[in-house]
Amino acid sequence: MYTQCPECLTVYKLDARLLVPACGCVRCHRCDTVFNALGTLAEQLPPEPFTRLPEHALDQDPPLADVAVFRPRPPAPEPGPPPLVVDEAVAAEAPAGEDFSQLTFTPAFARRRRRSWRTFAWVSVCSVLLLGLLAQLAWAERDVLVADATAGPMLARACDLLGCRLPLVAAPDRLRLLARDVEQHPTVRDALLITASVRNDAAFGQPYPVVTIVLSDAQGQKLAMRRFRPEDYVGDTAIRTRGLAAGATTAMVFEVQDPGQRAVAFAFSFD
Structure with a gap:
């Protein structure tokens, strides 16, 4: 990159690292003038002959940097007390500007309890359906189960306790x-x-x-x-x-x- 001293018009070749310490300001080696090198910063020189490099306005809004090549991972939050959740029904009814000090809150453990109850209900329904399916399979294969040397006596004892009678199996x-x-x-x-x-x-x-x-x-x-x-x-x-x-x-x-x-x-x- 190139820049030009505004006093003696000397053109210098710069490295970007020279612009960092003084926020773009450099000192002219020839006339000892301190100037902002960003005002005439150019990637290449114009065709000769030239007297001055084009000047850039330095009072505009900062440009948007939108091509990101790296983004650091945010640090993990420190563990703290569970957040309190405002009851949505009460919050919806409260008018603007009203004192919210009397609002009721639903603690996190109460929400976990409701989720646990729904999970228990779902597991119970699945268990009942599974038992019904097993009962249908057992009825379809009843002859094999009754004739089995292991399952047959167990079913007979269960029927004695329940007062039922096993189906007759032809052998x-x-x-x-x-x-x-x-x-x-x-x-x-x-x-x-x-x-x-x-x-x-x-x-x-x-x-x-x-x-x-x-x-x-x-x-x-x-x-x-x-x-x-x-x-x-x-x-x-x-x-x-x-x-x-x-x-x-x-x-x-x-x-x-x-x-x-x-x-x-x-x-x-x-x-």
Whole structure:
């Protein structure tokens, strides 16, 4: 940058650091005049010949510095007492110029208490919805839960305490045939009376099964077959509804038509 002494018109080349100590004032090396170098400060010299450098007015408003390259981070505020919040309803009703010394204030801990209550209400609603969803899933998978070796006994004890009854789960493979017998029907001609003793080895109650009886000859050829539904051999509706309790044993009686002397064997199956 360049500047010019106003007395002797000598032009000097300056470094910006020379303008800092005296706020832009410098001393002419030739005539010893002290002058404000900012008045004729120029980035480059005009084409020769020239006598004076253009002068700048120094009494204008300061220009705006708008291209920021660095901004320091503000210091963290020191911890202090929580601010007091003016009740908005009271502040809105108060006219201008009125004494605000009687205004009520809402402390920060009261606002935190309201937020805590809203959070508690939201968590409670979510918990109820989650329990409802789990209950729906448990009802959809009730057969699996009741038949489970761990969950089944727990549900049974809970139902005993609550006075409810678990749904019956069909598990025909857990039914054991303890004894069976066949004889001529005492009152019906050309009929057989077949009896069977069956035990429920499952750890849970199950409905009465569909029983299939197959009569065969000495060579194993099937001569007759019949399927008995629970209502065919259990006449009492209440007993059918209760089903076979865990570990319970029941006697089943079936009436079938006698296929003749060739029927020497019979077999049971449960569905």
